[in-house]
Amino acid sequence: MDSEFNELEKMLNIFITEEIDHHTTEKLRRKMDYEITRFMPRKVVFDFSKVSFMDSAGIGLLIGRYKLVKLIGGSCEITHCIQSISKVLEMSGIEKIIPIQKEEKVG
Amino acid sequence: MKSRYDNEMELSFLSKSNNEAFARITVAAFAAQLDPTIEELADIKTAVSEAVTNCIIHGYEDTEGIIKVRATLLDNCLEVEISDNGKGIEDVELARKPLYTTKGNLERSGMGFTIMESFMDEVKIHSVVGIGTKVTMKKKIKKEENKSLNDDEDVLINT
Numbered sequence: 001m002d003s004e005f006n007e008l009e010k011m012l013n014i015f016i017t018e019e020i021d022h023h024t025t026e027k028l029r030r031k032m033d034y035e036i037t038r039f040m041p042r043k044v045v046f047d048f049s050k051v052s053f054m055d056s057a058g059i060g061l062l063i064g065r066y067k068l069v070k071l072i073g074g075s076c077e078i079t080h081c082i083q084s085i086s087k088v089l090e091m092s093g094i095e096k097i098i099p100i101q102k103e104e105k106v107g
Numbered sequence: 108m109k110s111r112y113d114n115e116m117e118l119s120f121l122s123k124s125n126n127e128a129f130a131r132i133t134v135a136a137f138a139a140q141l142d143p144t145i146e147e148l149a150d151i152k153t154a155v156s157e158a159v160t161n162c163i164i165h166g167y168e169d170t171e172g173i174i175k176v177r178a179t180l181l182d183n184c185l186e187v188e189i190s191d192n193g194k195g196i197e198d199v200e201l202a203r204k205p206l207y208t209t210k211g212n213l214e215r216s217g218m219g220f221t222i223m224e225s226f227m228d229e230v231k232i233h234s235v236v237g238i239g240t241k242v243t244m245k246k247k248i249k250k251e252e253n254k255s256l257n258d259d260e261d262v263l264i265n266t
Contacts, residue, residue, distance in 0.1 A: 022160040023124035029214070053131075053149075055156040056222055060214035084149030091225060092218055 001031050005039045010074075012041035017050045020058040032065050042074050046098075049080035058085075059092045066098055077101060112179040114140060119175045122167045122191070124160075130176055130189075131155040137178050138185045141248040150226035151185065151246060157219040158189040158242045164210060166193025166240055183250055188243045195236035203232070 002015045014032060018024050036044060046062065048054075066076050079101040081089065089100060116137055120126045131152040138151050155176070162174045177188040196202045203224070208217035223230045227244040234240040 019128060021124075021127045021156050022164065023127050025214075053152060053156075055153050055160070056216045056218035057160065059216035059218055063216065064214040084146060084153070087149075088153060088222065091222065092216060 001028055003035045005035075005041065010039075010042035012036065012039050012044045013047055014044060015047045015050060019053040020051060020061065021053070021055050022057040025057045025061045029061055029064065032061075033068060036065065036068055036072070040072050040074075041069070044069050044074060044076045046076065046078045047080055048078060048082070048085060051081065051085060054081075054085045054088055056088065056092070058088065059094060062094060062098060112181045115177070115179040117175065117177045119173050122163045122170075122172045122174050122193075124163055126174070127156055127159050127163070130159045130174070134176065134178055134187055138180075138246075138248070141180060141183055141185060142251060143248045147246070147248055151187075154223045154226045154230075154244055154246075155187060155189065157222050158187075158244070161219055161242070162189065162191035162193060162240070164213070164215070165196070166191035168194065183248045184245060185248060186243065186245045188241060190239060190241035192239040195238055195240055196232070196234040197236055199232050199234055 001017055004013045004015070005011070006013070012035060014035065016028065018028070020028065044065065062078070069076050076098045078089065078098055081100070086100065089095065118130065118133060120129065134155045135148050135152045138148065143151070159174060159176070163169070166172065172191060172193055175190045179186045201207055203220045205221040206217040208215045220230070223242070223244060227246045229245040231243040232240065233243070
């Protein structure tokens, strides 16, 4: 996982670079919470362009971070996810609280 | 011995969370013989990951135990059986309910069985308290000639 903070827009971009399952979420949770509490962003963007797999552990992870960001008055967004990950996200109904930015398919 | 299946395999491994990826990748590689689409493979991986995670955090509750995965192929159907000798599920119907979780403190979403049920064609749960749990899942892989143009497009985009 990498991250990038835009001071001007108070926007934290989180680039997830690993597969997301119960095994990897603990570390991701720690890293994300560290970055969120360090920068106190107004907006957190979860960039999924490097994520090839996510199961329901990812839903728990995202909801947990959403709660933390909401607590400090910010909002979240999800971008660049592949079809199989969109499917898991859509099933959970998470887009009601975290908007999923739809991409135009290229190829 | 002649198997009644076209192919079969068995894995057994310790209930360590880094085996979640090992199990789903292995089952997906085995299922690849049926020539599934990228989407079908992703469904299988996700369902296996959910079942194995359940064995680890519910069956064995982070104690160490053995998880068994058995997969068979017959015609165009994959059957995966994932079992543990853990504590078992008291109320299977309740456990199947979307959003039901006993591990909310661990930020679990309660979506595990719901995902297995919607990503596979059939999910059976057999559980005995104190003995263990076995989840059996089936998925039909569409035959090549029935695959739509959309599926082909997906393959091109995702590879």
